[in-house]
Amino acid sequence: MKFGPFSSEIVIACCVYENEMKTKSPMSYSELVEELQGVMSKSTITKGLSILNSWGILRVEFGKNTKGRVGRLYSVSNGEGNFVVETYNKFWDQISFELKK
Numbered sequence: 001m002k003f004g005p006f007s008s009e010i011v012i013a014c015c016v017y018e019n020e021m022k023t024k025s026p027m028s029y030s031e032l033v034e035e036l037q038g039v040m041s042k043s044t045i046t047k048g049l050s051i052l053n054s055w056g057i058l059r060v061e062f063g064k065n066t067k068g069r070v071g072r073l074y075s076v077s078n079g080e081g082n083f084v085v086e087t088y089n090k091f092w093d094q095i096s097f098e099l100k101k
Contacts, residue, residue, distance in 0.1 A: 012036070019031065026061060029072055056077055057081050058076060
């Protein structure tokens with residue numbers, strides 16, 4: 001699926017940031033898969049998370065997810081993740097519109 005001019009990694013990062021804004025907590029892999037279900041495959045999400053983590057855009061920590069299991073939790077990094085915040089603020093309405101099509 002195409003997201004306009006945005007890569008799947010940007011969509012993943014913005015989705016993590018939106019969750020962080022709403023819940024004030026990091027997002028688990030299962031929550032991200034559920035949020036993007038039907039939009040991108042699990043393998044695309046896994047690859048995107050790996051890329052975003054290696055670039056330092058997403059921070060990964062271990063902790064309890066919403067189901068009480070221990071796993072990886074993702075949040076936007078303070079320094080390198082600033083462009084995610086800017087992208088979200090400028091373009092998320094457009095991206096989320098594309099996701100709903």
